Amino acid sequence: MPKPEYIYVIYIEAPCEKVFDALIDPEMNKDYWGGHCNLSDWKRGSAWQHVDYDDHAIVRVAGTVIENERPHRLVLTWAHPKDLGNPDKVSKVTFAIDEPFGSTRLTVTHSELDDEALRAISGGWPPILSSLKTMLETGQSLPMTRRRWKSGN
Amino acid sequence: MSKLEFVYVTYIETTPEKLWQALTDGDFTERYWFGHRIASDWNVGSLYRFTKGGAPHSEGEVLVSDPPKQLVYTFDGCTEESRRESTSRVTFDIEPSGKSVKLTVTHDDLDEGGVTYCDISGGWPIVLSGLKSLLENGRVLSVDLPQKAKETVDA
Numbered sequence: 001m002p003k004p005e006y007i008y009v010i011y012i013e014a015p016c017e018k019v020f021d022a023l024i025d026p027e028m029n030k031d032y033w034g035g036h037c038n039l040s041d042w043k044r045g046s047a048w049q050h051v052d053y054d055d056h057a058i059v060r061v062a063g064t065v066i067e068n069e070r071p072h073r074l075v076l077t078w079a080h081p082k083d084l085g086n087p088d089k090v091s092k093v094t095f096a097i098d099e100p101f102g103s104t105r106l107t108v109t110h111s112e113l114d115d116e117a118l119r120a121i122s123g124g125w126p127p128i129l130s131s132l133k134t135m136l137e138t139g140q141s142l143p144m145t146r147r148r149w150k151s152g153n
Numbered sequence: 154m155s156k157l158e159f160v161y162v163t164y165i166e167t168t169p170e171k172l173w174q175a176l177t178d179g180d181f182t183e184r185y186w187f188g189h190r191i192a193s194d195w196n197v198g199s200l201y202r203f204t205k206g207g208a209p210h211s212e213g214e215v216l217v218s219d220p221p222k223q224l225v226y227t228f229d230g231c232t233e234e235s236r237r238e239s240t241s242r243v244t245f246d247i248e249p250s251g252k253s254v255k256l257t258v259t260h261d262d263l264d265e266g267g268v269t270y271c272d273i274s275g276g277w278p279i280v281l282s283g284l285k286s287l288l289e290n291g292r293v294l295s296v297d298l299p300q301k302a303k304e305t306v307d308a
Binding site: 008009010011012013101102103126127130131133134137138142143144 | 162163164165166250251252253278279282283285286289290292294295296297298
């Protein structure tokens with residue numbers, strides 16, 4: 001049986017480049033991703049980590065950059081750091097950014113999940129991506145996502 | 154035929170009352186729902202209808218009307234193709250979440266492989282993204298829909 005996937009689509013009034021950069025810029029990440037940020041050199045094959053902004057030693061998620069085609073596509077593997085060696089526990093996140101009708105569309109596809117991970121991320125992506133939109137359109141993210149979360153996603 | 158469900162969750166910086174108005178007031182829906190006005194007295198058992206330029210687009214019966222927390226209505230598209238499908242159902246759940254509001258839209262009882270499921274899967278994200286923009290910064294999305302996509306969002 002194929003593993004479940006989660007898809008979230010959101011339209012954002014901002015150029016594709018700004019949406020893409022907001023995914024990988026720690027200074028922007030921290031304001032809409034619960035005080036956490038994403039670190040990497042973002043080259044294909046490089047490692048990336050989702051860490052506590054105030055203490056980079058606290059790593060919540062880790063993985064590898066599979067594709068980076070700024071500003072349209074970023075593909076990452078995604079796992080709890082302790083599970084990186086277990087292929088069954090490594091999922092995949094694809095950020096696709098396009099402009100189908102003159103407005104920027106961000107499609108997040110989180111695939112190769114087990115049921116437990118599906119439940120966890122299904123509650124995480126909507127507030128994060130809602131707040132990203134609010135931040136890019138109004139200059140300020142949603143207050144609930146500026147607070148430091150106990151877990152990253 | 155098995156039934157499908159589509160769920161979309163978004164967080165909006167607004168109040169439950171304003172969100173309720175945005176979902177039920179034709180002057181408001183016309184701005185973010187690509188020209189579609191909704192009309193009803195919003196009593197349980199009453200009918201509602203979306204129209205664009207006077208032409209019917211979709212309609213149904215109000216099943217639950219509990220402002221500003223929950224609105225449930227049946228959904229029938231008005232095109233010939235969608236009329237052949239069974240009636241589906243839309244539930245809006247509105248919950249305060251910190252200084253924001255969590256909106257959960259659940260569209261269920263959808264025919265598998267039907268035109269309605271296909272249309273609303275593409276339609277809800279763009280409609281609800283536009284609703285969020287309008288409530289948060291007073292502007293609608295600058296979307297320029299081609300005719301086919303307009304039909305998709307319309308249906």
